Amino acid sequence: MDKLKKRICKKEPSLEDCRASNVILNEKSQSLFKGIFPQYAELISENLSFINNEKKLQLANLSKKLGLGDSQIK
Incomplete structure (x- = not known):
C-alpha cells in the first residue's frame, strides 16, 4: 500500500494543525x-x-456532515 501511495500522492504537514497531514495528488x-x-x-x-x-x-448537506464526522456536526 505504501508503494501505491507514493505513486499517486504525497503527504505534507498541515499548516493549521501540526498533528495533521494533508494528502495531495501528484x-x-x-x-x-x-x-x-x-x-x-x-x-x-x-x-x-x-x-x-x-x-x-x-x-449534499447530509453527505458533507457524514464526511466531517460527528465531531464537526453542530
Missing part, C-alpha cells in the same frame, strides 16, 4: 482525476435526475 493523478471526474459527476447527475433540487441540496 500531477499524474490530478490529470487522471480531471479526466475521470466530469464523467463521474455527469453519471451521478443522471442517476439523481428524479430528485428535485431541494432534495439534492439536503442530500
